[in-house]
Amino acid sequence: MEECVADEEDKVDCSTSTPSTDFLTSVYDVTRGIFRHLPIRSVDSCSLVCQSWAEISRFTKSHRHTIHTLTYPPDPLSSTTICSNLLHDFDQFIISYINNSLWSIPTLALVVSTNILASKGFYSSPHSPPPSKYTETSNLTRITERFDISQALLRHLNKSCKMLTIAADGIIASTENHQSNEIESDDAIGILFLPHFPPNVLGVYPFEIPSNAQIASDMSRTELHRFLGSVPDDVSIRCVIFFFVQRQSYAVGCIKKLLEYYPSEIAIIGGFVDKISYDDRQIHPTRTSYDACGIVITGDKKRLHIGEILLENHIRTREQIRDKLMKLKDLECDHSISFAIQISCIARGSNYYNDEQNVECSEFRKLFPNTPLIGVFGNGELGHDYLPNAKQIITKQQAGKNLFRGYSSVFTLISLHL
Structure with missing residues (x-):
């Protein structure tokens, strides 16, 4: 896991909830310090003891952003x-x-x-x-x-x-x-468990696309946002992670619309998989067939940095992999937390590397030892080289040519500066 506790935690004014005597203030600070070292289930249990502990519990949970x-x-x-x-x-x-x-x-x-x-x-x-x-x-x-x-x-x-x-x-x-x-x-x-973050740092909007969905050629940006997880209209989409089960899917039309509204400032990653399921914990009276699902990532460019690299078919050695992954290192800085997604072709497993296991993920791990990594081997990949400082424009007409891949791996690093 990767953890970050906001600096404001140590600056909070507790005078409104505790007596001003030095003794009680010290007890409050000691209690809060202890809570900071407890797992979340223990913090919840402590919240039942008294009103003061319940307040410390709420404060502790609101300042935790652990992936x-x-x-x-x-x-x-x-x-x-x-x-x-x-x-x-x-x-x-x-x-x-x-x-x-x-x-x-x-x-x-x-x-x-x-x-x-x-x-x-x-x-x-x-x-x-x-x-x-x-x-x-x-x-x-x-x-x-x-x-x-x-x-x-x-x-x-x-x-x-x-x-x-x-x-x-x-x-x-x-x-x-x-x-x-x-x-x-x-x-x-x-x-991969993602916690709640301040919306200006990281917005996470899961979505699913029904098989009978129609992507109109004149779909507006507002309609696209609503279609992909109900993203607020005044928020820019920074990254979209797609999982498709059908190659001939209407959902693919979303990519063209995304590149139309965000031609040079969006990372797109995805793969063709066998089964998808999304549960938003709501009651659905009817069962619907879905062709795709995924996650939209939003956030302030000053605090959320996103990079993506593509390992194409000709990249076959550890040195080549490491050189390409090094391009993502600029996204990290002190006091940042991150997570990463890897989408690889099923043909790039151990057979691709002479029966050696974990080649690509181990090279990632050497460069990013504390970054949570999750992903799939798919039957086709979706991705491109996307680095914050690189000038790149992918037009709607180039989408199919530049994004849909085979025999490749795509790594996306999402780094939060809190």
Whole structure:
């Protein structure tokens, strides 16, 4: 995970809520200092003690902006790892993580899963009603329920947290200790938890596009914003992350409109995957088929820096990868936090690098040791070289030629300066 606590926390005036005596002020400061070292679940528990602790809890949570990543199972590429499909085991893993490691309240969970695990889901342990002297053991009923990934995870998250779930042949996932793996054939899940940020720093707008959506050629900028996650009209879109399940999708028309309204100041990344699912925690009376989903990123250019690099087919060595990734280093500075998205062609896995695993994500990790990284191996990629200081203009007519790729990898780094 990556953490940043606003400097204003140490400047807050507490005189309105605590007596002015030195002793009580010191107690308040000590308590606040202790709260700063507690995971979010413990902070919530402390808020129930008294009014003063409840106020400190609210203050503590409002100043936390921690980005988390985790992988299930924790060491997916180990020869001794067996991914349990029992719901009980997954529950225990998530509960332990939330209780001990979750630092901020998540507002969005981006979940990537290998197809093999997405198709299996999780199963509740067969259980039996309590035996009694009137019940014969042979007649006990055994019940097993299946939970898909979103059903299994949402049970543990706050009701305000939305979830975007992507299933693909392979995924890129990171542990809470910043170990990243490219997982091509094993059962595994990667999760990126994004907390709430001040809107002027980072706006996150998840969206989904129905299969029957029509992208009108005269769609206005306001309509486009509403279509892509209901982005406010007075806010500029900085980056869009797309996940498509259909190549011949009306959703592709969104890209042309984005490049029409943002010809030189937007990063676009995406991939063609096998399954998508978005849960905004609202009740939907009817089921709708969707061709695409994704995330719109907004934010002030002075505080939100976004860069994107493309590893094309001819880039095949670690040195070449490192040289290209170095172009993103300018986005980092002191007191910044960041996260990154990797979209790779399924053909750029270990076979591409003579059976060596984790080549591309490990080179990223050397340069960005503390940056949460998540991604997928897709059946086609969407991306381009986009660097804040480079002059580049991509017109609507060039969109298909310059953005849709094959046998490539795309890395997008999103860096926040708080």
